[in-house]
Amino acid sequence: MGRLLQGRRILVTRPRAQAARLAALIAGEGGEPLCFPLIEIEPPLDAAPLRGVAARLAQYVLVVFISPNAVAFAIPEIAAQGPWPEATQAAAIGPGTVSALVSHGFDSDRIVVPAQRFDSEALLDQPALQSARVVGKKVLILRGDGGRELLVDTLRQRGADVDCIACYRRTPPSDASEIVSLLRNKALDAVTLSSSEGLRNLLAMLDTEACAQLRCLPVFVSHQRIEQAAIAAGWREIVVTPPGDAGIVESLCRYKWLQHE
Incomplete structure (x- = not known):
């Protein structure tokens, strides 16, 4: 089992029922998955x-x-x-x-x-x-x-x-205080997004300061359509991953973290 994500705190935004495998793969590489569904089913x-x-x-x-x-x-x-x-x-x-x-x-x-x-x-x-x-x-x-x-x-x-x-x-989540706290304490290293709708929900819940902090983090997206939404939202660094949970984790592990600190 690898440790390529050791010490990295990764926001997992998949709906609750689909988040477990991605979270487990991140943890298997030494990362800390922080699950916050941006869409409730x-x-x-x-x-x-x-x-x-x-x-x-x-x-x-x-x-x-x-x-x-x-x-x-x-x-x-x-x-x-x-x-x-x-x-x-x-x-x-x-x-x-x-x-x-x-x-x-x-x-x-x-x-x-x-x-x-x-x-x-x-x-x-x-x-x-x-x-x-x-x-x-x-x-x-x-x-x-x-x-x-x-x-x-x-x-x-x-x-x-x-x-x-x-x-x-x-439906969108009703409370983003957990994410706001993580951002203000610089306790997030990256965000994963699996839908444009989730991205819209996330930005709609945050104030101007939190949005600015969020856009400084690398975001890992699973489709070019989400990439376009992230570009339109002003994100600084966007990584389009191979499909599936394994593709997301592969891109997280290949990311040059130290060059962006």
């Missing part, structure tokens, strides 16, 4: 639409799970209606969502997922989502409230009959 205010669609799942040729949270909230409702329909294919944005599906008994080899870049654009490149496969067919997208419309809009342009169900809610 909660059940939908009305579960009736999800229950309704679960009862008619066999109508869909493809069901897209946008995140592990979509799996966590949707699969119990689906399982309560009976087994997964044999002719309905599952799709996932990335490996975390695949792992969540596998934990519920899905065969990973039968899940449509991008091979490298894990976003809506990459999923739309997969053969199962092309016009020839979806035109005139029903496709279901399971996601949180809000979010990007690219997947929905593109599939509809390709001729699919798309239903989109919000199976969980994302």
Whole structure:
């Protein structure tokens, strides 16, 4: 086990249910993960639409799970209606969502997922989502409230009959005093961000002084879209990491800490 992050205090901002593995990998390298979810995941205010669609799942040729949270909230409702329909294919944005599906008994080899870049654009490149496969067919997208419309809009342009169900809610945290205290005591060395929404939530909670202190820290982001949001927010140093928790920790370990002290 390495100690390349010895003494480094890293802010982990993933939602609570997805933070444990990243925190463990940071700790395994000697770092101190400080978990502060920038998005809280909660059940939908009305579960009736999800229950309704679960009862008619066999109508869909493809069901897209946008995140592990979509799996966590949707699969119990689906399982309560009976087994997964044999002719309905599952799709996932990335490996975390695949792992969540596998934990519920899905065969990973039968899940449509991008091979490298894990976003809506990459999923739309997969053969199962092309016009020839979806035109005139029903496709279901399971996601949180809000979010990007690219997947929905593109599939509809390709001729699919798309239903989109919000199976969980994302809400911002209500108190940032812990982060303010860490910043004022110079007790943070880096920030990890896994969504542009989380970045917006973070900056909205902080006062001008705390925002300025935060922007002096290196931020490690998992996608170029988050990088663009960080640039627009005035961040000084941004590191785009390889995908997944392992990619984030790899970049943290390669960072030249002593050159920035």
